[in-house]
Amino acid sequence: MLPVGEAVAERVLRADAQRNLEAILDAAERAFAEHGRDACVADIARDAGVGQATIFRRFESKEDLIAAILQRKFSMLLEAAEQASGRKRAWDGLREFMQTATQMHMRDRGLFEAIAERLMADRRMVEMKGRLLESIGALVERAKREGDLRKDVAAQDVPVLVCAAAQAGTTAGRADPELWRRYLQILLDGLRADGLRARLKPVPPPAAH
Amino acid sequence: MLPVGEAVAERVLRADAQRNLEAILDAAERAFAEHGRDACVADIARDAGVGQATIFRRFESKEDLIAAILQRKFSMLLEAAEQASGRKRAWDGLREFMQTATQMHMRDRGLFEAIAERLMADRRMVEMKGRLLESIGALVERAKREGDLRKDVAAQDVPVLVCAAAQAGTTAGRADPELWRRYLQILLDGLRADGLRARLKPVPPPAAH
Amino acid sequence: MLPVGEAVAERVLRADAQRNLEAILDAAERAFAEHGRDACVADIARDAGVGQATIFRRFESKEDLIAAILQRKFSMLLEAAEQASGRKRAWDGLREFMQTATQMHMRDRGLFEAIAERLMADRRMVEMKGRLLESIGALVERAKREGDLRKDVAAQDVPVLVCAAAQAGTTAGRADPELWRRYLQILLDGLRADGLRARLKPVPPPAAH
Amino acid sequence: MLPVGEAVAERVLRADAQRNLEAILDAAERAFAEHGRDACVADIARDAGVGQATIFRRFESKEDLIAAILQRKFSMLLEAAEQASGRKRAWDGLREFMQTATQMHMRDRGLFEAIAERLMADRRMVEMKGRLLESIGALVERAKREGDLRKDVAAQDVPVLVCAAAQAGTTAGRADPELWRRYLQILLDGLRADGLRARLKPVPPPAAH
DNA sequence: GATGAATGAGCGTTCATTCAT
DNA sequence: CATGAATGAACGCTCATTCAT
Numbered sequence A, B, C, D: 001m002l003p004v005g006e007a008v009a010e011r012v013l014r015a016d017a018q019r020n021l022e023a024i025l026d027a028a029e030r031a032f033a034e035h036g037r038d039a040c041v042a043d044i045a046r047d048a049g050v051g052q053a054t055i056f057r058r059f060e061s062k063e064d065l066i067a068a069i070l071q072r073k074f075s076m077l078l079e080a081a082e083q084a085s086g087r088k089r090a091w092d093g094l095r096e097f098m099q100t101a102t103q104m105h106m107r108d109r110g111l112f113e114a115i116a117e118r119l120m121a122d123r124r125m126v127e128m129k130g131r132l133l134e135s136i137g138a139l140v141e142r143a144k145r146e147g148d149l150r151k152d153v154a155a156q157d158v159p160v161l162v163c164a165a166a167q168a169g170t171t172a173g174r175a176d177p178e179l180w181r182r183y184l185q186i187l188l189d190g191l192r193a194d195g196l197r198a199r200l201k202p203v204p205p206p207a208a209h
Numbered sequence E: 001g002a003t004g005a006a007t008g009a010g011c012g013t014t015c016a017t018t019c020a021t
Numbered sequence F: 001c002a003t004g005a006a007t008g009a010a011c012g013c014t015c016a017t018t019c020a021t
Helices: A003-038 A041-048 A052-058 A062-085 A090-107 A109-119 A123-145 A157-172 A179-191 B004-038 B041-048 B052-058 B062-085 B090-107 B109-119 B123-145 B157-172 B179-191 C004-038 C041-048 C052-058 C062-084 C090-107 C109-119 C123-145 C157-172 C179-191 D003-038 D041-048 D052-058 D062-085 D090-107 D109-119 D123-145 D157-172 D179-191
Strands: none
Touching: A003 A041, A003 A052, A003 A062, A041 A052, A041 A062, A062 A090, A062 A123, A090 A109, A090 A123, A090 A157, A090 A179, A123 A157, A157 A179, A157 B157, A157 B179, A179 B157, A179 B179, B004 B041, B004 B052, B004 B062, B004 B109, B041 B052, B041 B062, B062 B090, B062 B109, B062 B123, B090 B109, B090 B123, B090 B157, B090 B179, B109 B157, B123 B157, B157 B179, C004 C041, C004 C052, C004 C062, C004 C109, C041 C052, C041 C062, C062 C090, C062 C109, C062 C123, C090 C109, C090 C123, C090 C157, C090 C179, C123 C157, C157 C179, C157 D157, C157 D179, C179 D157, C179 D179, D003 D041, D003 D052, D003 D062, D041 D052, D041 D062, D062 D090, D062 D123, D090 D109, D090 D123, D090 D157, D090 D179, D123 D157, D157 D179
16 A cells, blocks of 8 residues: 555655664674673663664674674674785785674673684575685685795684684783784794795884783 | 601591592593683582582682693603603704603693783792793704704793694694694794704505595 | 752663662661561561662672662761750750750661771761761750750760760660660759759659560 | 489589580570571581581570570679679769670560560569569669669669660671670660769761661 | 581572563 | 663572581
């Protein structure tokens, strides 16, 4: 009867809802980044400016909310990987990607931490991971062909090493928030085909650890 | 140290209590390793076969219990470091220590994770950390002199890198619980003075990630 | 004060909540009156017919709940004082106020008892106390001018004496719940400017104590 | 067989036990005076230098311990009353007794507070109370005969008024720990047969209350 | 007889989730 | 559709009392 009007009304409502949803995701991201999975829903709701129930209308459970955020993160990783693929020298792209990913990882420590494992079963996640590994895989193979990357490394190693670097960065981060660069460098040095390695000088070792 | 009679009397009295205390520590270690600091005291008590109150008789708070366990872990690390110092070639000792430490770290993931930071303020802990770093420091310096370790690495880097390797091992651990060796190897390769590096072959890359 | 529409909407929404809140306050008043600050929140919740968590939604802590109730009491005291100020003869007003206050005090024995001291630091409380003392002060001064009250008494003495009378009433209350009148009379007799005093007859001394 | 030896042994043991018992009572008195009935048994045991179980060997329950202490207090009251009876002028004795009793009461506030009522059923207590009232009664009658005390006052009023004065002293005690004298004076003024009254001057009214 | 050890029952408080409006 | 209100289940912790030595 009133398809247009209804459609419009729906769109209007959805515009609101969409804004709420994004506010929720943003607030949740901040909260989880800061407090890990212990962040409480009430705080997120308050920060997002919505009622608690609104969150549970969009996400069946807190766990679902976490999953949604991880998805967002993952898609950013994908973007980063694809952008890095454009680099002339694959090694540079790889390094660039690992740097970006490590930083992201560190910022959202609490999220990635103990959570990843539980959510690796999620379908969409698995698919995105597939695409990410493909993208990285291409980069890795090219870097090997170009003689920069040692031959016994595989695409799947890359995310793992990123996690490692982020962990190192977090562990040492008290002393200097940029120390992750130091440890990522060591990792990269361990990955080079030749013995060439960057000087670690620019960043001093942690004072007190 | 103590007069025998007294010691005996004390031991006799404590026979039960000591057993309980150890049961508590063991249970707590398991619980924290699995669930991190979110492990709940009631579960620990049940697992240890004692009442909750018994735990709070020995430890003023949950935090204190965590501290006690961390101390145990730390003292094991210290032992490992001192034993590693005995190796003829310092590099071998360093590798050995990092292997042992990484394994320990992985086993007690939940514990070390978000906890360490808060307890670095504990006096005893700080002192033990000092001794650990001393021990590692000697090893590091010797390894540099012997030409195996790159010069721009410091003792404080070692624990950080152990955390990184443990993280990598955990992240990849689903596929193969021994994968930490692969990532620690990459790190060690990044630390060698020369370009020499071990083959990563022996452990295959993670299948699914 | 508020726009009607808003006020109505607010009231409608709060209809249930407001009823609960009042049930909580009433139950809490009863509980604290009977058991002092040791009254337990679970009992209050049960008596009010709500869940424990509902109480903590309205009051940040048990202490806050106590404070809220004390405030209610205090505002009733203020009212009593202001009403008493209207009496033609100040001495009559003073006696009237002390009677009312003593009765209130006795009814909520547990509350006022060990609690008052801790909450005298509360801002609102301090302010209300100020207003109360002002009100009493005027009455006191007038009673002195009118020649009924001895000159060496001050406004601050009044609440103290009320507490004393309430204590006496409670101590002797077993025998006869109206005995507080007897002891308040003795106090008032001690306060009169002249030697005139009421007969204590009407209320017999406690039988067994 | 060995009556003497046994007796001796028993006496020896009892000497120890007696010392413990007194230590317990002393510690308990301190604890209850400070924290009221919420004082915890563990603290008392520690303060007394005995194990918790020792307390429960002597007293069936915490309540029993409280009863025992109240008895001690009561017997001190009795002494005070008897000593006061020796005064030439009964009124002076009465005032003296009420002063002493008020001070005692205030010192052990927490004890007397909500407890007295529950223990008035205790046989020994009842009997002691009887003797106390007898002693006071004699004093009261004599004071009436000597023309100092108003006629419509009875022995049973005295303990009640002492409680009142102690309450007043406690309520006002923040400002000045000696204020109880002020309020007891008002009470005594209310009790005098004639209109004669002391000046309240010596102790100023509470500043802030 | 005395003790340190143990505990069940209870406390105040929090939070993911559901319900009524 | 959105929300404030409500709550059950759980948590860390305490304490009077009992038990084993």
